[in-house]
Every structure is written in structure tokens, then in C-alpha cells.
Amino acid sequence: MNLKGKSFVVTGGASGIGKACARHLAQLGASVRIGDRDTTGGEAVAGTARDEGLDVDFMELDLEIGGSIDQFIADATSANVGVDGLVNCAGWDAFDQPFLLNDPKQWERVIQINLLGPMRLTQGMLRPMQERRAGRIVNISSEAGRVGTALHCAYTAAKGGMIALTKALAREFGPLQITVNCIAPGPIETPFMRRAIRDADMSAMVAANPIQRVGDPDDIARAVAFFLDAANSYITGQTLSVSGGMTMIG
Secondary structure, three states: OOOOOOEEEEEOOOOHHHHHHHHHHHHOOOEEEEEEOOHHHHHHHHHHHHHOOOOEEEEEOOOOOHHHHHHHHHHHOOOOOOOOEEEEOOOOOOOOOOHHHOOHHHHHHHHHHHHHHHHHHHHHHHHHHHHHOOEEEEEEOOOHHHHOOOOOHHHHHHHHHHHHHHHHHHHHHHHHOEEEEEEEEOOEOOHHHHHHOOHHHHHHHHHHOOOOOOEOHHHHHHHHHHHHOHHHOOOOOOEEEEOOOOOOOO
16 A cells, blocks of 8 residues: 555544554655644654654644634645545543433533534535545544444444444545545554553453454554555445454444
8 A cells, every 4th residue: 555645634643543543644655744632742743753754744733623623724725735635533532421410511522522523624624625526534433433332422422423424425525536434443442542441341342352352543544544545446435343343233
């Protein structure tokens, strides 16, 4: 797989899956701009990548702030910077809590970061792709959005929304040769997951997984690169489970 000469935007690139995606795409020859609200982490990822000879830049992006999203779009789609693809990777979830105890304000934040913010960003990034009649969008959802996860109702709803959005955009922009696909990760070893899941729960996940391990962010990065590759232009509107078979649906 060769992405040399391509330019991609990856959100949530300061850590976890987003970081792995940014590095993997750059290693395949692409120019990558990462967006994240964590400026320290984002600048560190970009700096380390550049020290290794990779073409990675960072710009602050807060999906809860419309002005931040709009500024990011303006800079990323400026006249001298072409964008071949967008990877909507940034996300956030409140920790386990019964639905009847949820604070509606928490719902709003979860849905803003995981669905509405990415929608606004995608809209802006699609405009120049529409003009060029070419582009790739990859949305990172979750297996929660496919099968449901108790105690995470707002997150499940938002990630399910990303799957539905993927299909709608694929139908609308397919005639323009813009593909839109989705990846639904299962349990992936990230800093966020380590903070949210107890060791006992992690062990149970491994035991329930046919592959008998928790996923690595690079497992997702390789799937993202597959969808971004120009050779796979006949694939759109799909949601790919990357979960080690943990959530098979017949």
C-alpha cells in the first residue's frame, strides 16, 4: 500500500487510535495533519514524527467549539493545501452510569464530541472534495454503535449515529467518486480504555474474544489505510468491525 503524495486529516491524533492512524498513514508516504484539543500531546506526536522524517503537522481542534472547527476547516482546506481524506477519530465518553441517573447535559457533551462535531467538520471538508469530485472519509464508530452497550447509552446513540451518517453520506456523495466508510473498533488498548475499564473487566473481554487478546491501535490504523487507498474505490457505505470477532453478527 502506497499513500505517497496524499494528504489526510486525522482528528483525535494526540493519543490512542488517532495517533496510530496519523503515524501509520505518514509511514505509508502521506502528509498528515492531526487535530486535537490536547495541544501538548498533539504537538509531541507531530514533533516526534517529524524527527523520524514523517510529514505530520498539528493544529488545535476542539469539537465542542464551533469556532474551533470552522478555523480548522479554513486552514486545512486553504488554497495551497489539498486534502484527499478525513479520518474522524476523536471521541469521548462519560464513564459507566445507569441511564436513569444520566445528566442530560452529559448527553449533550457526548453527542457533540462524537457526532455533531464530526458532522460539522465533515461538512466543511467535503466542500473542496465535492469540487474536485474525489475524496475519502473514514469514520471511527464503535461496536457499541452496532450492538449496544449498557451504561453508555449516549455514547452508543452517538456512535450508532456515525454509522447511519456514513451510509447517508456514501449514498449522497458516491456519484462524485467520494467514498465514505466506517470502522467499528472492539476493545482497543488505549489510555482512555485503561482509565475506563477495570483489570477484571479487561480479562473478561480477552476471554470472550475469539482472538484471545485486546486490540492494538495499529489494528485500526491498518483498516483506516485500507479504506483510504485509491485502489479500494469501489467500497463505500460499509462498517467494518475490527474486534477480533468479539461481536460477530450473523
